[in-house]
Amino acid sequence: MFQASMKIGIALGGHGDARLEATDIALLQAIKRTGSVAQAGRACGISYRHAWGRIAGINTWAGCDWVTMERGRGATLSAECADVLGALAALEGEFAETRERVTARLNETLAGLARRHRQGNRWRLSHDLLIEQALTRLNAARDVAIDAKFGGSRHNLESLATGACEFAGFHIPASDVRGRLRRLAAALPGLREARLLHLMDRVQGLMVPAGNPKRIRGIGDLARRGVRFINRQKNSGSRELFDALLRKQRVDRAGVNGYGHEEFTHFAVAAAVSSGMADAAFGIEAAARQAGLDFLPLAAECYFIAAGPGVTDAAESAALVDWFCGDEAAALAAGLGGYTLRGEDAGFGFRPALRRARG
Numbered sequence: 001m002f003q004a005s006m007k008i009g010i011a012l013g014g015h016g017d018a019r020l021e022a023t024d025i026a027l028l029q030a031i032k033r034t035g036s037v038a039q040a041g042r043a044c045g046i047s048y049r050h051a052w053g054r055i056a057g058i059n060t061w062a063g064c065d066w067v068t069m070e071r072g073r074g075a076t077l078s079a080e081c082a083d084v085l086g087a088l089a090a091l092e093g094e095f096a097e098t099r100e101r102v103t104a105r106l107n108e109t110l111a112g113l114a115r116r117h118r119q120g121n122r123w124r125l126s127h128d129l130l131i132e133q134a135l136t137r138l139n140a141a142r143d144v145a146i147d148a149k150f151g152g153s154r155h156n157l158e159s160l161a162t163g164a165c166e167f168a169g170f171h172i173p174a175s176d177v178r179g180r181l182r183r184l185a186a187a188l189p190g191l192r193e194a195r196l197l198h199l200m201d202r203v204q205g206l207m208v209p210a211g212n213p214k215r216i217r218g219i220g221d222l223a224r225r226g227v228r229f230i231n232r233q234k235n236s237g238s239r240e241l242f243d244a245l246l247r248k249q250r251v252d253r254a255g256v257n258g259y260g261h262e263e264f265t266h267f268a269v270a271a272a273v274s275s276g277m278a279d280a281a282f283g284i285e286a287a288a289r290q291a292g293l294d295f296l297p298l299a300a301e302c303y304f305i306a307a308g309p310g311v312t313d314a315a316e317s318a319a320l321v322d323w324f325c326g327d328e329a330a331a332l333a334a335g336l337g338g339y340t341l342r343g344e345d346a347g348f349g350f351r352p353a354l355r356r357a358r359g
Contacts, residue, residue, distance in 0.1 A: 012084075018061050027054055028077065028085060031067060035074040121314050123148040124156035125169030126237050127265045128303060129286045130200065130339055133332050134323050138316070146316045150265065153237030157306060161190030166311045168194075171237040173244070174201060174300040197305040197317060199324050203338040204241060205298040207273050207281045207288040214279045216296070219249045222256045222280060229258035230269050230278035238266070241299055242282045267291075285338025297338075 012020035023044070030040035041051035055067045066081035077085070125131055127150045135146055151159075153170035160168035172180040185192050208216050214227055222229050232238040246253055253259045258278060263269045269281035270291035288295035307317055323329055324343030333339035 020058065020061055024054055024058050025085070025088065027051060028058065028066070028081060031075050032077055032082070032085060035076070037067075037069070037075045040075070121147070121167060121311060121316055122165035123167045123169070123316070124151055124159045124165045125167075125305075126150070126153045126156060126171055126303070127267075128169075128171075128202070128284065129266065129290065129336055130202075130329070130333055131169065131303075134320060134329065137328070138319055138323060141319075146320070152233060152235035152239070154235040154240070157184060157188055157191060160194060160306055160308055161188040163190070163308075166308045166314070167317065168306045169303065170306065171202070171301045171303040173241060174302050177302055191306065193309045194306045195309075197307060197321055198302060198342045198344045199305060199320070200303050200333070200342050201300055201340040202303060203285045203297045203300055204238060204283060205285065205288075206296040207270055207283055207291070207293045208279065208296065209273060209276075210292055210294055212294050216280055218296070219245050219251055219298070223251055226279075227257060228277075228279045229256050230261050230263060230272045230281045231259055232269060232282065233262045233264050236264075237301070238282060238284075241301065245298060286336035289337045295338075302342075 012025075027040055027044050027046075030043040031037060034040050034043065037051050037055065038048050041048050044051070046054070059065050059067060062080070064078065064080070066078050068076055068078070070076065123146055125148050135148055138146055153172075156165070156168035157170055159165045206216060206219075206222075208214065214221070214224075216222070216227065221227060232242065243253070246256075261278075263272060266283040266287035267290075269278075269283050270287040270293060272278045273281050273293055274291040285295050285297065305317065305320070307314075311317070321343050324341055329341055329343070333341055
């Protein structure tokens with residue numbers, strides 16, 4: 001890590017271009033301490049002859065002998081020279097506190113830059129298969145690295161609002177974009193100046209074993225006897241969407257066997273159904289296909305990246321949007337299923353989005 005130090009250098013001007021440099025002042029201070037030109041030269045790392053040459057220059061600059069030699073008494077300084085060195089010593093003492101304070105501030109700044117260099121922009125993303133593919137490919141390209149962690153949509157947005165990350169991935173129902181953005185902006189004022197990158201739309205629904213042996217047709221069937229369900233974690237966008245569908249269908253969550261059994265990714269709930277641990281789960285179509293499950297589509301949603309103020313020009317965000325506009329993303333999305341790619345910089349933040357977002 002970089003570490004700053006500060007040195008204050010003093011030079012005394014004279015007639016014309018003549019100057020008394022810091023090295024000359026150091027030599028005079030050494031003579032004052034030792035009373036010997038030879039010892040002062042050694043203390044300053046210069047030869048005896050060089051020291052005498054510097055002294056000759058000092059005396060010429062001063063217009064009088066600041067340093068004299070007397071047999072048996074060694075080298076002595078004139079009263080004028082001693083007064084100047086005393087004033088410089090007092091000035092150095094006054095500078096010391098300022099130097100320490102400024103150095104501490106500079107080192108704090110350097111430490112912050114070092115942390116930022118190591119960490120890069122912090123991404124908190126809602127889990128998605130296509131997002132995982134994008135991160136893998138962008139990080140492999142080596143020209144841009146995205147340091148990402150997956151979490152629930154609400155938690156990601158809270159992290160962005162409080163400055164704990166620079167980018168947050170979240171998804172909201174396509175049928176209520178305006179209302180959901182309005183409520184989020186009201187609940188989390190720190191989001192109002194964030195900008196939105198609309199990456200894609202996707203479909204969520206019920207994952208069931210191939211052939212759908214329990215004949216599950218909709219949300220209401222989850223409350224039937226003998227149907228085991230596995231849920232997503234609290235504060236995830238999928239959990240919020242599932243709860244909204246329960247309310248719309250007037251299904252009591254207490255009657256859903258397994259409502260309290262939680263997993264943290266679409267892969268995890270799909271694997272639980274595929275392994276026979278559950279008869280149904282709620283998640284994206286792409287995860288159901290990957291696990292060889294049947295899928296019952298129930299709701300479309302929009303996946304956004306919210307970018308903190310001042311970081312929307314980051315290389316990572318530009319690369320991510322570009323990737324979602326490219327042929328590779330289109331081919332992967334078609335193979336996974338359930339995606340409509342957007343790859344758009346929405347060009348507005350939460351505050352104006354309350355007026356401009358589609359309902």
